[in-house]
Amino acid sequence: MYNGIGLTTPRGSGTSGYVQKNLAYVNKTTSRMQFQRELEAIKANPPKPPKKPNKEILDHEQKRQIEIQLMKFRKKLEEDEIPKEEIDKKIVRAREYLHSCLGEAPLLTEGTSHSKIFKKFEEIKRFEEAFNIDKNYVPGSGFDFEAIEERKKIKLDPSLAKPKNDE
Template sequence: MYNGIGLQTARGSGTNGHVQRNVAFVRPGKKDSVNYRTEDDLAKLDAQANRQPNQGILDHERKRKVEVKCAELEEVLESQGLNLEEVRTKVELYRSKLMNQGGTATTELPKDEFGRLLVRETHHIAQAQQEKNAKLREAFGISEYFVEGTSFDQDRKAKEDLAKADALQKELVEKERAAR
C-alpha cells in the first residue's frame, strides 16, 4: 500500500498487490464548471462599456496633428526660399483652415478593409465605442435616455403612450391650421 491506496497486504487476496490507475474513470473537466459573475464584475463591465472619452485629450491630439502639418508646411516653404513673414502668413492661413475643417476626429482615424476603426488609444477607443452604441441604439429605436429595467414598468408605458397621443394630437391641430 502506497499513499493509502491498495491493499494492506497482498497476502490472501489472490493478487500480487500491484495497483493500477482506473483508466475507465472520466474526470470532471472544466466544461462542467460554470463561473458566475458577481454584481461587482457586472458593474465593472458595464462601466467599461459605457466609458466616456475625455474630450480634452481628443482635442489636444487633433490640435497636435494640425501643428505637425503646419510645421511640415513651414519647412517646405522655408526650403523654397520664401521670407519669414510670407511663411508665417501662409502657415497661419493653413492652420486656421485645418482647425475649421477638422470638426470630427473620427474622419482622420485609420480604418481597416472592413471599415472598422484601427485605434489603440483609450480615448479613441471610447469615442469609437460611443459612436457604435449610438448607431446601434438608433437602429433599434432605443431612446438615449432609456434606463435598463424600465421596460416592465406599466406606469412608464402609460406615460409614454399619453405623450405620444398628445404629440399626435398637436400635429393634427397644426396640420389643420396650416390647411386653413
C-alpha cells in the same frame, strides 16, 4: 469488457466494444445551478459603465496633429526657398483654415486611448439606433427575471404601473 463496463462481446452490436466517455452529455441540474451562481454574482457586482472620452484631451490631440501638419508644411516651404515673411503668412492662413475645418469634421487620431473610446461610443450609438434600444437600458437587466415578469404584467394591465413623482 473492462470492470463490468461495456459489451461482453462486440460481435453483432456494430461497435468495436471500446468504452469511451459521452462528451455530448450535459448535466442540466449542474449547468442550471452554475448559471444561477453566475447570475447572482452579476447582480451583486454589476458591470461598470464604460468610461466616456475626455473632450478636452481629444481637442488637444487634434490641435497637436494640426501643428504637426503645419510644421511639415513649413519645412516643405523652406526647402522651396520661399521668403520667411511669405512662409509665415501661408502658415497663418493654413492654421486658420485647419482650425475652421476642425469645427466641422473632427480629425480622429489613431492609437490614442481617448480616440478609441470615442470611436467605440459612436459604434455603440449607431448600434443602439439600429436595434432601437432604449436609452434607459441597464446592462444585465435581461437576466433579471422578476423585473421581466413585472414589465409583462404592466404591459398587460397599465393600471399596475407605479405613478411617477414629478415633484
